[in-house]
Amino acid sequence: MKKYILMIGLLLLTFSLAACNRTPSPEERLDEYLELWNQQKFSSMYKNYVSPAVKEKVKEKDFSERYQTIYKDLEVKNLKVTSLAKEEKDWGEKKRAEIPIKVEMDTLAGPIKFEKNAVLKLKETEEGENWFIDWDTSYIFPDLDEGDKIRIETLKGTRGQIFDRNGNSLAVNGRGYMAGLIAGEIDENAEAKAKVAQLLQIKPEFIDEQLKQSWVQPGYFVPLKKLAYSEQDKVAKLEGLPGTTVEEISMREYPYKEATAHLTGYIGPINGEELKKLKDKGYSQHDQIGKRGLEQLLEDELKEKNGHRIYIEKAKAEPVTLAETPAQNGKDVKVAIDAExxxxxxxxxxxxxxxxxxxxxxxxxxxxxxxxxxxxxxxFVLGVSNERYKELENDPKKPLLNRFAxxxxxxxxxxxxxxxxxxxxxxxxxxxxxxxxxxxxxxxxxxxxxxxxxxxxxxxxxxxxxxxxxxxxxxxxxxxxxxxxxxxxxxxxxxxxxxxxxxxxxxxxxxxxxxxxxxxxxxxxxxxxxxxxxxxxxxxxxxxxxxxxxxxxxxxxxxxxxxxxxxxxxxxxxxxxxxxxxxxxxxxxxxxxxxxxxxxxxxxxxxxxxxxxxxxxxxxxxxxxxxxxxxxxxxxxxxxxxxxxxxxxxxxxxxxxxxxxxxxxxxx
CATH class of the missing domain: 3.40.710.10 (DD-peptidase/beta-lactamase superfamily)
Structure with missing residues (x-):
């Protein structure tokens, strides 16, 4: 009787060991891989599921960081990766399996969806045979080849304009200039810098500070000050100086100037407090926002919404667009005011x-x-200096005070x-x-x-x-x-x-x-x-x-x-x-x-x-x-x-x- 029980125990142990050493199916391995992918556990994906041949070409750090960087830059949300296999297949003696998968995600440029065949290969390991993902860059996006780059392009919208009852312009999108220097061409020329400072009404020290910024390299354009489109004489003088250049830019304009100043207000760079309050509305640190008057009051109507395009930049082929959200221009507003x-x-x-x-x-x-x-x-749109603002603030007639309110x-x-x-x-x-x-x-x-x-x-x-x-x-x-x-x-x-x-x-x-x-x-x-x-x-x-x-x-x-x-x-x-x-x-x-x-x-x-x-x-x-x-x-x-x-x-x-x-x- 004891001998019979011992034989049964040995038989069960054999079955148990056989079960432990059973090679999982490619579908099971893929499901485990996709679960980690959905959780964005890229390091675990690499360590346990990427094939040894791939690991010889791609290091774990490069694999993980690339996924993390791309998903962060594209603001990926609601990632969902699923297997399209309807049931487990009998792969027999095959050492290669192809299983269709579907990848879905939301990005800053809209949804991205694609399907592809995941390729798994059967490889011998110290623990026995197992299936591994034959990974390449097409798993990130199907058209992404080795050496390609993923780019994000911001599609600029246009702020809405304000008109009076007769169609006269109160606040419009005009043009102006950005005056600046070409780094490396004027750095040591104190006389030239002094002339630029005098024309732009800035301090020479400010010019030095701008040229010493960490991003500046020889040949780069270093912006110094905005100029109104009407300042043509000043533009001409600047362009005649060595190392100085002027670029035309779009700029908010207020044609009636002081006459409508307190009514229209003006726009300016968003500050930290405003950004904290409005971040959920799609504002970024680079945005302009209404600061006073109608510009502030009508901000929701006037505000443009930038679009985005995500595309793959290829060395020897046309770019491939992955997702695109078009820009939305702000609404023009017509007020009852008679500007004249x-x-x-x-x-x-x-x-x-x-x-x-x-x-x-x-x-x-x-x-x-x-x-x-x-x-x-x-x-104020051009950028008012602290000295000028204090001058206005200390004026006994109080030009900054909105009396009609x-x-x-x-x-x-x-x-x-x-x-x-x-x-x-x-x-x-x-x-x-x-x-x-x-x-x-x-x-x-x-x-x-x-x-x-x-x-x-x-x-x-x-x-x-x-x-x-x-x-x-x-x-x-x-x-x-x-x-x-x-x-x-x-x-x-x-x-x-x-x-x-x-x-x-x-x-x-x-x-x-x-x-x-x-x-x-x-x-x-x-x-x-x-x-x-x-x-x-x-x-x-x-x-x-x-x-x-x-x-x-x-x-x-x-x-x-x-x-x-x-x-x-x-x-x-x-x-x-x-x-x-x-x-x-x-x-x-x-x-x-x-x-x-x-x-x-x-x-x-x-x-x-x-x-x-x-x-x-x-x-x-x-x-x-x-x-x-x-x-x-x-x-x-x-x-x-x-x-x-x-x-x-x-x-x-x-x-x-x-x-x-x-x-x-x-x-x-």
Whole structure:
């Protein structure tokens, strides 16, 4: 019995050893190889599965690193390698097997798919016979031969352009120059470098730094500075210097320069913080991005998307394309702005610190958003130096400040709105006269030493028409008190105060007061004539006046051209009340505080305002002059214009003159 058990044990051991030494099928070996391939374990693929003959020609490091480098450079994702063998085949005594496989992957240039026959050979090893992959470069890609190179080509897209309502160019893809040196031709020529530095307005030390970069070799072009296409004289002088050359490049251009600078903004190289935020959107460290204004606001629409082409470069044959994703150009955008009107407004401000907005009262289309003074955005595209930026930053007129996005005290330009609120709340009778005497007034002794001051006593009782004509602060202070704090707040909110302006471009919200209420009598009375703590942007102010022209309806301000007109606020006035205020505003120009704007050929109507910015009564502070106006003969736009620092210059006089000249120029 013991002998029988021993024989069975020996027989089982024999079977077990035979099973351990069984040669796996080529399908099994290939499946193991493909599993490692899918896991991108290239070193294991090489060590255990590549045939000895291949290993004599290709080292493990070269094999692994080539796969790793290619897959990394091509940004390979979703790799899937599968065997197409339907079932195991009886290979008999054959020592060579061909099994079809399928390779699929996603790359930065799109998907790549191919099929090929994997060749396995039966080889004798110390452990016995086994199947090995007869590997060559066609396993990476079928058309890849020894000595070929895989290349990636970036297919450049074009950034979208910005045009005004009439097709005038606000931000376009133009051309310029890159000035630079040929390494090795000027390195030791201090005199030539000094001339180049002087022409390019850079330091000689900067030239030396560029020439000493690690990648620079003799004969290489070393870029130094971009030049505008208009700088032809400078280009000609540079090309006449030894070792200096100028290459034409594509470049963003802003034809209206300072006039539209704060509106358009500019583009510049993406920084680290922006790249971190936008990397998932396909941005790279070499991209340009909108930095301010419309360039930044419309970045998603304007941004181009580069394409890529992956191809095999062959020594003696045409390249073979593996995958290609075409570039996508950015979208062109047309805005409602009238560039020529914008230029007109900017020029009439004559460099004075100020801002203006013009709105079509019937459609809400924003025709002008001007901030003065400004900077040339082309200078920023070319590359502004730290010294130049500090110069702009330290300029007391603040050319880098975007004033049209800010809010200001409206001064007396708010009086027609106070009148409209009084009319709607039935607390104001426009024909009723107020018997106001003298230049100062206070409600009662509870106001202490505080008094409301007016500029002129016309020597007779004052009704609404006369109060608007002569800009009577006392009349509107009394009107606000009669309206009351709650109704005054509600009325101002009806005009859009304390509400985000429904406009694509970010404009600061107009405020009623710092707290949002008018529960203090002095604050309420001051608010009635545009002092107090009330603040508004010029765009909102122009839009509010649009309700007077548009029979009590204020339109939603529109940035884009051909946008469908939308009502923002309705029933702010009746048609009769709107007509009455239109007549009163015309009289302001004909007989009142804006007589400087009464010129032949035009029928300007509007309201002046002088906002005094002071910390306490009895002192004199900085003054801003305002004028809101339109031409009743041709009410194509409502213009709200403000000039800063007009103290000692006639209050709103400068704003009236600038506005008048805008309308005169526009009428030509």
């Amino acid at each position: 009107l914008q230029k007109n407004v900017y020029e009439q401000l004559k460099g004075m610190p100020g801002t203006a907005a013009a709105v079509d009262p019937k459609t809400g289309e924003v025709l002008t958003l001007t901030s003065s003074p400004a900077f040339d955005p082309n200078e 800010a809010t200001y005290s409206p001064g007396s330009t708010i009086k027609p709105l106070t009148a409209a609120i009084g009319l709607q709340t039935k607390t104001l009778d426009p024909k009723k006269e107020r018997d106001i005497k003298g230049l100062q007034w206070q409600k009662d002794s509870s106001w202490g030493s505080y008094r409301v001051t007016r500029v002129k006593d016309i020597g007779q009782p004052v009704n609404l028409q006369e109060a608007l004509m002569y800009s009577d602060n006392i009349y509107f202070a009394q009107t606000a008190l009669e309206i009351g704090p709650e109704k005054m707040v509600d009325g101002m909110k009806a005009f859009g105060f304390a509400e985000k302006l429904p406009f694509d471009y970010p404009i600061r919200t107009s405020q009623i007061s710092n707290s949002g209420n008018l529960n203090k009598e002095l604050l309420l009375s001051d608010t009635g004539y545009g002092q107090g703590e009330v603040l508004t942007s010029m765009l909102h102010l122009a839009s509010m006046y649009g309700a007077i022209v548009n029979d009590g309806t204020m339109m939603k301000p529109q940035l884009l051209a051909q946008a469908k007109p939308e009502e923002w606020k309705k029933e702010l006035l009746t048609a009769e009340e709107a007509k009455m205020l239109q007549q009163d505003l015309r009289l302001v120009v004909q007989k009142g505080t804006a007589k400087l704007a009464d010129v032949p050929g035009l029928a300007l109507a509007g309201k002046t305002g002088t906002a005094e910015l002071k910390t306490e009564q009895g002192t004199r502070g900085k003054e801003n002059g305002l004028f809101v106006a339109y031409d009743q003969k041709n009410p194509a736009f409502m213009l709200a214009l403000m000039v800063e620092g007009v103290e000692g210059q006639g209050g709103s006089k400068l704003a009236i003159e600038a506005s008048r000249n805008v309308f005169l120029q526009a009428a030509q």
